[in-house]
Amino acid sequence: MxxxxxxxxxxxxxxxxxxxxxxxxxxxxxxxxxxxxxxxxxxxxxxxxxxxxxxxxxxxxxxxxxxxxxREPLQHITGKAYFRSLELQVGPGVFIPRPETEVVAGVAIAAAREALEMRGSVRVTDLCAGSGAIGISVATEVPEAQVSMVEASEEALVYLRLNARAQPADVRTRLRSVYGDARNCLRQFDSCADVVVTNPPYVPIDAVPRDPEVALHDPPQALYGLGNDGLEVPRAILDEAQRLLRVGGVVIMEHGDEQGPALRAYAESSEWWDDVRTLTDLNGRDRMLVATRVGV
Ligand SMILES: C[S@@+](CC[C@H](N)C(=O)[O-])C[C@H]1O[C@@H](n2cnc3c(N)ncnc32)[C@H](O)[C@@H]1O
CATH class of the missing domain: 1.10.8 (Helicase, Ruva Protein; domain 3)
Incomplete structure (x- = not known):
């Protein structure tokens, strides 16, 4: 036996x-x-x-x-992915959330808590929301946060809405899932955000990931950021974040470990950003751009 x-x-x-x-x-x-x-x-x-x-x-x-x-991803076989305190539904067509993004979400959560404390309310926008890993974490961990999540893929949107609906009523009612292009979504919002957080596609087109789980199963739209350096989409999203944020609001953008200087230089070249910084993940690698929206 x-x-x-x-x-x-x-x-x-x-x-x-x-x-x-x-x-x-x-x-x-x-x-x-x-x-x-x-x-x-x-x-x-x-x-x-x-x-x-x-x-x-x-x-x-x-x-x-x-x-x-x-080499089908484990999460596609079980249909589940774990992210911070969440169990999310995932499958073909949606990006599987990664552990390094948990740190990015943590920075957004801290910024949202600070805004809530200072202003008594907080609006957060998650651009390129995928399964909703970041946005739903913010709504779960910041009790009064109003969170909008923007996603351009219809396949991913199915999972985004499933995961938003699966939350307890008190979280679910503060989540909004928006179908749209994060580079051009301003008109879908009727007020300014305090925090914009995003994990956009940023892989350069010639840096095809080695693991079959990623190369064959993550949607290309979730991976490749276009342009020679993979930053064409992230730069356009940074420009849109500037339009979405109130003065004093904060943007947090995940990027690849070699893209910190280029994204910092781009933000610093704009008069709309101040206090531009690169933060690292738990492995000490450059992982995200953080900047504050200023008035000019
Ligand atoms: C790297 S994944 C991140 C997903 C999720 N935020 C996470 O961290 O797990 C990027 C996501 O952005 C979406 N996306 C790509 N280009 C977009 C665009 N222009 N506007 C909105 N979403 C976009 C992809 O479909 C994908 O779901």
Missing amino acids: PTVGTRLRATTQRLAEAGVPSPYHDAIVLIAHTLGLEPSYIRTAAARDDEWPPGADLDLLEARVTRRVD
Whole structure:
């Protein structure tokens, strides 16, 4: 009779042989997802070498492991991605939120809390919202924040709306999902934002990501920022952020680890931005531009 431990070891080995970056973790998640149990339970059951549960759907597990061996993202197979305190629905057509963006969301949350404290209300706009990872985190973690989320892909918008609707009523009612181009969306707003946060596409066209999970499964519109340096879309979004923000408002824009100086130079060349800074992620890499909108 197979045990949870033998099944976990065999699955881990198959994933490792396929070059999956974290085979043990992914094997646990796939087994837990198939058995409808928590990953922590699988770890414990494997350590105790419990018997494999009778009636568990082995064909389904096999099908899911094969998809992962073919380097389909784990999150597409489970349909879930975790971001800060959120469990988000994801699938083909929407960008899978990344851990480094949690730090970007954290900076937006801090800026929103500061604005709320100073002004008694706060409006936040998440441009290029994807699954809603950043915008929904802000609404969840800043109790009174009114959050608008702008997304240009119809496929991504389906997930954005699903995730917004899945929130508790008190959060859901403060979220607005807008279908539009973040480079030109001003007329869809009737008042100024205190904080604009964005994780735009910024990968240069010749820097095709190596991991098949990214290269084959993340939507190209979510990755490539156009122009030789991948910054054509981010620069246009920065210009729109300037129009969306009130004087004294803050923009926070995620970028690639080599794009800090170029984006800083662009912001500094404009009379509309002051206090232009680059902040790093948890690995110490340049990760986001922060700037304050000034009046001229
Ligand atoms: C890197 S993903 C970020 C998604 C999400 N904010 C996150 O951090 O997980 C970029 C997103 O921007 C969207 N997008 C690309 N160009 C856009 C544009 N011009 N206007 C609005 N959204 C755009 C893509 O469809 C994608 O969902």
